[in-house]
Amino acid sequence: MRILMLAINDPAGTAIAFANALNRHTEHTCRVVTLETRYTHSWEKDLHVPDLDATGLAEVEYLLETSDIFHFHMTADETLRFGPFLPADYMRGKRIVHHHHGHPDFRGNPGKYSKKYAQLGRTKLLVSTPDLLRLLPEATWQPNLVPNNDPLLLPMGGKPDDPLRIAHSPTRKDLKNTDDLLRALNGLKTQGVHPLLDMIDDVPHSECLRRKRRCHILFDHMQGYYGVSSLEGLSQGLAVVAGLDDWCAGHVRDFSGVEELPWVTASPETLEKTLYNLANDPDRIREIGRASRRFMETAWSERKVAQRLADFYTA
Structure with a gap:
């Protein structure tokens, strides 16, 4: 057709x-x-x-x-x-x-x-x-x-664990929980944790993908569903943090056939603790990233x- x-x-x-x-x-x-x-x-x-x-x-x-x-x-x-x-x-x-x-x-x-x-x-x-x-x-x-075999959507090998980099690419900050992310990062600083935030805004999409690939964690948003940014981060093998609600997660499980989804779920109340736990466990970040990429290859190609x-x- x-x-x-x-x-x-x-x-x-x-x-x-x-x-x-x-x-x-x-x-x-x-x-x-x-x-x-x-x-x-x-x-x-x-x-x-x-x-x-x-x-x-x-x-x-x-x-x-x-x-x-x-x-x-x-x-x-x-x-x-x-x-x-x-x-x-x-x-x-x-x-x-x-x-x-x-x-x-x-x-x-x-x-x-x-x-x-x-x-x-x-x-x-x-x-x-x-x-x-x-x-x-x-x-x-x-x-x-997302075209998961595009070079910019493949995981980056040889990426150092330090410094920890968090990506966030909000087209509209008011809809992407950007203030909640900034609040959580300020809270981490009081606990002696200082990840680098790459706030990716107003750049060509190819540049956005290049910068995301260099990061370890991607924060999408906490609106109950996922964005295209989530799919890009999963394909790149990042630990993707988003606030999927039960309704959305249920539909994703039905489509993907996967019970344990790769997203790291968080709410505004739990985001700081979620990021703190990830920041202190680089092995877990790598494990989540491998599961993220595998999910996009097999369940969401x-x-x-x-x-x-x-x-x-x-x-």
């Missing part, structure tokens, strides 16, 4: 990651059309409308005409204009997929979207993390993926996640 992903902007580079994985591991072909660049992370692009000349726009039109599936990300739909083209004009015979990634309007008004899809008879609905199933229970959870999405399209 020919899939065309359409998005205002590519959320955390997930659309292009899915497209690359589908093209690598399935019989389907997938392309991505985007309208805007947000942040300065330099995600890989496919057909980015502001960059296209007349020939590029002609290719967009060809894909709109010939694709079998329109896969809309975030709040995009057929009424969103992509340059001179309106997807609504090319809907005949297309399967329509709506894929939500936690946009604030969706989180704040899930009923609006549920009602809209019911009225339109749209049933091919995806959410990117299990917590969003609470907002759109008629959807299917489609795990995000790019191929496995891409096939799940391919199966969703054809079901």
Whole structure:
């Protein structure tokens, strides 16, 4: 099947990651059309409308005409204009997929979207993390993926234990428990523990991955679910700290088939103690890192996640 992903902007580079994985591991072909660049992370692009000349726009039109599936990300739909083209004009015979990634309007008004899809008879609905199933229970959870054999997502060998490095890459600090992390690190200092924090912000994604690889611990966030940052850290063989709740962990166990998940779970109340224990046990950090990488190779591989999405399209 020919899939065309359409998005205002590519959320955390997930659309292009899915497209690359589908093209690598399935019989389907997938392309991505985007309208805007947000942040300065330099995600890989496919057909980015502001960059296209007349020939590029002609290719967009060809894909709109010939694709079998329109896969809309975030709040995009057929009424969103992509340059001179309106997807609504090319809907005949297309399967329509709506894929939500936690946009604030969706989180704040899930009923609006549920009602809209019911009225339109749209049933091919995806959410990117299990917590969003609470907002759109008629959807299917489609795990995000990372290309786990990319050199920047492989574990770094020969990394010294000292100094201990903790990575944190919050796109939005208010949503990523950054203040809780800083509080916990200040508490560690009073106990004579002084890890180095690499606060990775506003840099290209490749630079972000290079800096994460040099660290021993990755702090994602404690919002009850995991982010793409978690998956990157697990692939790199880091000890990944996040606040997965029972709901999210249960869905992850069902998908992965693994009962003991590699995340180091913490809450704002336990984060300082969690980091203290890790800082004083480098052997445990290495053990967790090996389990993290093994999990991504066997239970959450790019191929496995891409096939799940391919199966969703054809079901």
